[in-house]
Amino acid sequence: xxxxxxxxxxxALVDGELTGREAEELQQRINNDATLQQLHERLTQMxxxxxxxxxxxxxxxxxxxxxNKIAESIEREERAGERIAKPTPANRWLLRWLAxxxxxxxxxxxxxxxxxxxxxLGITLSSDHELELSSDEIDVMTYNSDDDSMSIVWLDYSMDxxxxxxxxxLD
Amino acid sequence: xxxxxFGGGGGLALVQADSITVNARLVLGTGKEKQGSKKVSDxxxxxxxxxxxxxxxxxxxxxxxxxxxxxxVTSKLSKNASIKVTNQKNGKVSVSLFSGGxxxxxxxxxxxxxxxxxxxxxxxxxxAWFIVLSKSN
Numbered sequence: 001x002x003x004x005x006x007x008x009x010x011x012a013l014v015d016g017e018l019t020g021r022e023a024e025e026l027q028q029r030i031n032n033d034a035t036l037q038q039l040h041e042r043l044t045q046m047x048x049x050x051x052x053x054x055x056x057x058x059x060x061x062x063x064x065x066x067x068n069k070i071a072e073s074i075e076r077e078e079r080a081g082e083r084i085a086k087p088t089p090a091n092r093w094l095l096r097w098l099a100x101x102x103x104x105x106x107x108x109x110x111x112x113x114x115x116x117x118x119x120x121l122g123i124t125l126s127s128d129h130e131l132e133l134s135s136d137e138i139d140v141m142t143y144n145s146d147d148d149s150m151s152i153v154w155l156d157y158s159m160d161x162x163x164x165x166x167x168x169x170l171d
Numbered sequence: 172x173x174x175x176x177f178g179g180g181g182g183l184a185l186v187q188a189d190s191i192t193v194n195a196r197l198v199l200g201t202g203k204e205k206q207g208s209k210k211v212s213d214x215x216x217x218x219x220x221x222x223x224x225x226x227x228x229x230x231x232x233x234x235x236x237x238x239x240x241x242x243x244v245t246s247k248l249s250k251n252a253s254i255k256v257t258n259q260k261n262g263k264v265s266v267s268l269f270s271g272g273x274x275x276x277x278x279x280x281x282x283x284x285x286x287x288x289x290x291x292x293x294x295x296x297x298x299a300w301f302i303v304l305s306k307s308n
Binding site for chain 1: 197199218222231232248249250251252268270273274275276277278279280285286287288289290291292293294295298300
């Protein structure tokens with residue numbers, strides 16, 4: 001046991017933390033060692049000074065009653081928290097119906113905003129035109145210019161018009 | 172066909188009242204300019220370029236069709252494409268488009284001077300065909 005450990009043991013003895021044989025053995029060693037005797041006396045005096053200068057702090061109530069009050073206070077706060085968190089039946093109804101409705105409304109709004117719109121070509125469809133298609137397989141788009149000076153029928157029908165035109169003259 | 176005689180300002184004018192003259196143009200729209208080809212008039216080019224992506228419009232052919240009242244005139248614009256134009260009684264013009272002898276569509280509308288009827292579709296590569304019809308003054 002080194003010197004530091006012996007000093008800590010003496011401190012423990014003064015604080016009453018050593019008992020039985022261990023305390024007796026250390027006491028004998030202190031009795032035979034002048035340095036340890038001095039340390040023991042100094043620590044004992046210091047402990048006495050601290051003990052005398054410490055102000056008593058009595059509890060306002062008895063210990064059990066004091067801790068009961070704290071426990072009751074904690075339980076009261078927990079009950080209050082549960083009351084706030086628990087939705088009322090009306091709130092529950094609103095949450096059950098309004099939350100899905102709000103979700104569906106949001107999706108509908110987004111889909112509406114993302115609907116593909118016709119490109120703004122500065123032309124509008126006019127009803128003063130008749131169009132007859134001989135085949136349902138051909139898709140057409142019809143537009144009229146704003147001033148109605150040009151009507152366009154775009155057919156989903158490919159023709160190699162340049163080659164056909166050249167062949168017309170070669171025939 | 173009826174003939175009307177107008178007098179005014181000391182002059183006389185003879186007009187064929189019920190016949191019309193329609194210009195039918197076969198046009199090729201391309202992204203690149205084709206050297207040596209005849210371009211369409213500025214009026215037609217501007218109108219088409221405002222709507223379509225192609226910037227260059229080459230006039231392959233132009234035919235002037237004089238059509239009497241309630242009569243139909245057929246014009247072959249290319250080997251496979253032809254049109255039949257009818258001068259209807261109500262002042263409207265009916266245009267039928269044929270490809271390979273099969274009618275694709277028929278469009279009927281009032282066609283006034285300075286106005287255009289356009290039939291169009293995709294052609295080979297990044298190009299398009301246009302049949303532009305207008306009424307002559």
